[in-house]
Amino acid sequence: MNTRFKTIVATSLLLVVPALGLIDLATGLEYSFSLFYVLPTVAAAWYIGRNFGIGVAILTGLTWWYAESAVRIASLPASIWNRGTRLLILVALAFLVDLIRRHQEDLRRLLVQRDEFLSLVAHEVRAPVSAIEVLAAGLARAPALGADERRTVGQLLEQAHGLTGLAEDLLAVAQLEGGSDHLGPSTFDLRAVLTELCANEPRVDCTLPDRPIPVYADRDKIRSAALNVLSNALKFSQGSVEVEAALWHDGRAVVRVTDHGIGLEPDEVRRLFRKYGRIRNTLTRHIPGVGLGLYFTYLVMTAHGGRVGATSAGRGKGSTFELELPSAVIPGDRPAGITPIRA
Amino acid sequence: MPETIRVLIVDDHQVLAEGLRALIATSSDLEVVGLAHSAAAGLREAQTARPDVILLDHHLPDRAGVDIIPELKQLLPDTAVIVLTSEDSDDVLARAFEAGAAGYLLKTKAAGQVIDAIRDAAGGEMLVSEGVLSRLLRQQRTRGIRDAKAAPQLTDRELEVLRQIASGLGTRAIAQELGLTVSTVRTYVQIVLRKLDAHSRLQAVMRAHDRGLL
Numbered sequence: 001m002n003t004r005f006k007t008i009v010a011t012s013l014l015l016v017v018p019a020l021g022l023i024d025l026a027t028g029l030e031y032s033f034s035l036f037y038v039l040p041t042v043a044a045a046w047y048i049g050r051n052f053g054i055g056v057a058i059l060t061g062l063t064w065w066y067a068e069s070a071v072r073i074a075s076l077p078a079s080i081w082n083r084g085t086r087l088l089i090l091v092a093l094a095f096l097v098d099l100i101r102r103h104q105e106d107l108r109r110l111l112v113q114r115d116e117f118l119s120l121v122a123h124e125v126r127a128p129v130s131a132i133e134v135l136a137a138g139l140a141r142a143p144a145l146g147a148d149e150r151r152t153v154g155q156l157l158e159q160a161h162g163l164t165g166l167a168e169d170l171l172a173v174a175q176l177e178g179g180s181d182h183l184g185p186s187t188f189d190l191r192a193v194l195t196e197l198c199a200n201e202p203r204v205d206c207t208l209p210d211r212p213i214p215v216y217a218d219r220d221k222i223r224s225a226a227l228n229v230l231s232n233a234l235k236f237s238q239g240s241v242e243v244e245a246a247l248w249h250d251g252r253a254v255v256r257v258t259d260h261g262i263g264l265e266p267d268e269v270r271r272l273f274r275k276y277g278r279i280r281n282t283l284t285r286h287i288p289g290v291g292l293g294l295y296f297t298y299l300v301m302t303a304h305g306g307r308v309g310a311t312s313a314g315r316g317k318g319s320t321f322e323l324e325l326p327s328a329v330i331p332g333d334r335p336a337g338i339t340p341i342r343a
Numbered sequence: 344m345p346e347t348i349r350v351l352i353v354d355d356h357q358v359l360a361e362g363l364r365a366l367i368a369t370s371s372d373l374e375v376v377g378l379a380h381s382a383a384a385g386l387r388e389a390q391t392a393r394p395d396v397i398l399l400d401h402h403l404p405d406r407a408g409v410d411i412i413p414e415l416k417q418l419l420p421d422t423a424v425i426v427l428t429s430e431d432s433d434d435v436l437a438r439a440f441e442a443g444a445a446g447y448l449l450k451t452k453a454a455g456q457v458i459d460a461i462r463d464a465a466g467g468e469m470l471v472s473e474g475v476l477s478r479l480l481r482q483q484r485t486r487g488i489r490d491a492k493a494a495p496q497l498t499d500r501e502l503e504v505l506r507q508i509a510s511g512l513g514t515r516a517i518a519q520e521l522g523l524t525v526s527t528v529r530t531y532v533q534i535v536l537r538k539l540d541a542h543s544r545l546q547a548v549m550r551a552h553d554r555g556l557l
Contacts (some may be wrong), residue, residue, distance in 0.1 A: 042455075122490075130359060131356060131358040132363050132450050134362035134365075134457075135366075137362075138366035138368070139365075160454075162546070164451040171430065183478065184474040186473055186474065188473065218474045220475070220479075
């Protein structure tokens with residue numbers, strides 16, 4: 001938090017506390033008003049720190065004391081006990097809020113350190129894993145291999161490929177979290193990208209419009225985002241996967257991917273697009289993944305001013321994912337086809 | 344394109360370099376003519392082996408890979424240089440393309456893409472995706488880099504070919520798009536490269552963009 005912001009908060013709080021006392025005096029001490037005396041201490045300890053929080057707690061306690069003494073008549077010991085405990089409660093509150101703030105900062109720092117460490121590991125493992133992958137790829141093409149050896153080399157290649165994929169995902173996510181500077185937007189036809197993705201997978205049933213869907217976006221990243229959703233649908237279902245796309249009259253380009261697989265519970269839909277938000281249960285345990293793909297898709301779509309959402313009728317009833325992007329043009333008519341859904 | 348494409352590998356990661364050599368050796372139309380583990384050795388090998396394509400690592404112990412591209416292009420103007428990188432850092436890519444590299448190849452993609460990349464580069468194709476190219480051109484514009492040289496006169500057809508290159512199309516796709524033969528497109532590409540004083544299609548796109556032609 002910058003110094004200017006802290007100065008503004010500190011000055012405001014020092015003005016707010018006597019103002020509270022004046023209002024308290026003028027309105028005649030309603031019990032509900034007591035809540036307002038708590039707020040400056042909480043704000044001071046949260047935004048500025050413990051010492052300033054204690055200072056504001058003491059100032060507030062004394063203001064409260066004065067405002068009450070001007071109106072209420074009480075016996076002296078009761079009055080001292082009553083006001084003294086309030087003062088102590090306010091000081092304790094300053095300590096408590098400051099403690100929570102420190103813990104939250106520590107947690108945030110730890111998360112940053114975790115991400116930095118993972119990026120560093122991903123960065124460092126890329127070269128040796130790439131070497132393993134290259135060696136295995138060379139070996140896989142050797143003509144003298146027997147069936148067993150060929151299978152072993154294939155497994156080696158697959159595992160190395162999985163590791164480089166994981167490293168790339170971690171680095172791509174870190175890059176996008178750092179901002180949208182790494183986007184290279186251009187105008188391209190989203191329909192062509194989907195056609196290419198659908199062509200590579202026999203289980204996909206693609207329904208695309210006759211006309212192009214021009215969008216202004218980073219082609220590679222949008223392709224990866226759509227591929228993540230499609231791969232997910234294929235991973236978590238056995239049967240066919242339907243891909244539909246349309247350009248809407250309001251300028252939105254919408255892609256919908258529907259599978260008839262394991263489906264999602266409502267709380268799982270909420271977790272799905274979070275970092276490492278992989279759903280873990282008996283149905284998904286055997287399927288590899290760490291929960292970065294859909295988070296990457298979420299980052300890509302939001303960086304482009306779009307959105308991604310998911311719906312499901314429940315466990316075993318399949319899922320529908322929807323990607324939405326602002327289009328490069330707004331067509332005059334509304335193409336027949338898919339109806340928008342909201343996650 | 345030559346019948347056998349002669350390849351030089353310059354990479355200080357010896358295991359990766361050996362792996363690339365083994366992988367490339369499995370294709371009968373490719374031949375590894377040298378292996379170097381430093382920039383100085385790479386320059387020496389390039390001079391003696393005269394390869395068609397050089398796979399050049401960026402992180403070399405003595406000099407940065409992209410820094411020796413101008414010297415390599417001066418020695419061997421017709422040799423295509425592919426930069427091998429661990430990450431698609433904009434700074435490295437911009438320097439590589441401006442120096443005349445045909446493109447870049449991520450090491451993590453090398454196992455699956457190196458053979459096609461070498462064939463494409465030897466055929467004069469540009470090895471960069473539309474997204475990366477667009478990002479680099481945008482950054483070039485943001486940084487306000489401007490080439491002082493005046494824009495050369497290009498005919499409508501040459502401009503058309505240049506625009507197709509900039510949109511990421513290869514020779515065959517351009518020929519299909521413009522209804523020309525592949526060899527006619529190659530001739531146009533050569534003329535555009537000469538007029539823009541460029542060593543590669545990528546460099547031509549960067550220069551054309553710089554001089555307001557795109």
